[in-house]
Amino acid sequence: MQTGLDFTVIWTNITYFFIGRFPHGALGGIALTLYLAVVACILSFFGGLILGLLNISNNKLIRYATLAVLNFIRGMPLLMVIFWMYFLLPAIMGATVSESWTVIAALTIFTSAYMSQIVKAGVESIPRGQTEAGLSSGLKPWQVMIFIVLPQGLRNMIPSFVNQFVSLIKDTSLAFIVGVSELTHVATQINNRTMIYPTEIFAFIAVVYFIICYAFTSLSRWLERRLAWKK
Amino acid sequence: MLKYQFDWSVVTSGKYFDWLLSGFYTTVQLSVVSIVLSFLLGLIIAMMRMSHVSPIRWFAHGYLEFFRNTPLLIQIFFWYFGSYKLLPKAFNDWLNQMNFEFAAAVIALTIYTSAFIAEDIRSGVRSIPKEQLEAARSSGFSYVRSMQYIILPQAVRLTIPPLINQFLNLTKNSSLAMTIGVMELTYQARQVESYTFKGFEAFTAATLVYVVMSVVITLLITYYDEKFLSPMKAR
Secondary structure: OOOOOOOHHHHHOHHHHHHEOOOOOOEOHHHHHHHHHHHHHHHHHHHHHHHHHHHOOOOHHHHHHHHHHHHHHHHOOHHHHHHHHHHHHHHHHOOOOOHHHHHHHHHHHHHHHHHHHHHHHHHHOOOHHHHHHHHHOOOOHHHHHHHHHHHHHHHHHHHHHHHHHHHHHHHHHHHHHHOOOEHHHHHHHHHHHHOOOHHHHHHHHHHHHHHHHHHHHHHHHHHHHHHOOOO | OOOOOOOOHHHHOHHHHHHHHHHHHHHHHHHHHHHHHHHHHHHHHHHHHOOOOHHHHHHHHHHHHHHHOOOHHHHHHHHHHHHHHOOOHHHHHHHHHOOHHHHHHHHHHHHHHHHHHHHHHHHHHHOOOHHHHHHHHHOOOOHHHHHHHHHHHHHHHHHHHHHHHHHHHHHHHHHHHHHHOOOOHHHHHHHHHHHHOOHHHHHHHHHHHHHHHHHHHHHHHHHHHHHHHHHHHHO
């Protein structure tokens, strides 16, 4: 079944690829992909910060409990986390949860576990002397963390956060499985409707994802050079 | 939620247990085949990435960037739905005679993971002092042979923990193969859920399998790190 490639299917559906049925219906396509990634990224930044700080707590019990939770989350495939959220969230919340929020919750939990490692590494990259100096000038441990260690540590973490954001964009493609109409879902819909252009459609969205992700990967590399401490 | 009746017998015995077990076998099969292939491909790409011939280096660079910055799911869909227009007819026919879902998943997982593996191998190689390569070259080894006998044996040793980590990721990523109908663990867990409505039990069973695999492997890496790598770095 050798046929030539015909990319007109892309151009006739281009707005659907970008924004779904918006403004006459729900937002979809690339716009929804980015929306999911940005919301999940902001939430998992805080999730990662909390988990990361708990993971380096002085209290042994808290530290090991956090470690167990982190290993548990990181041992699961993201797809599994999405399925768990899909049927646990309504039970916990006592109400139906939209598919988008199911996916955002799953992405947040999953990514927080990875972000926590970045936070941990970032905090540990700050010389111990700074903490000691802070403590001996009379600051409380939490003040040392918030006013001295984190502001410097977060700066070191920025490139890794951007990399994690790239992973998030790639991971939003799994939202397709619970029927969120982001880019991948839109592509499968168009593929099901047109039937004979799978190569063109999937090559096109692969390139779209690549352009978005590569832009952020390059940003992360640039930031890494830019933010490096001058020796 | 509280009215839910737990029934663990669904997943510990009988037909549904067999389904989950066969899913586990498929996951292991899929992972092992893809691990072997992606290691070999990753090794080749890493060597190409470090080649002195610019076009080869550029090709490897493009390969790495493209496949690392594209979602795995799209790659699976591309190979499963879209590859027939690009591949020769004879190859298509051959693929269709086999288990095509499985083959497409292996191809996608292999290519995706090889890009990550290549980067890990490259950073392993870069951590071996440059003088070793120079010494090897000046003793008359060709580039490929000095890689083979001097640089790679050391680099691979350093690369083992990140490599195993990639293999672990691959095993977890293999769950995406369910989207094209490969009957692996996640697929079977979902099957059991839709046949019995015992989603909690089915997903718990599958989750435990994944988590146990992951924890065991993580412990092995930690052990390897402390036993073999720390002394090597200390020297």
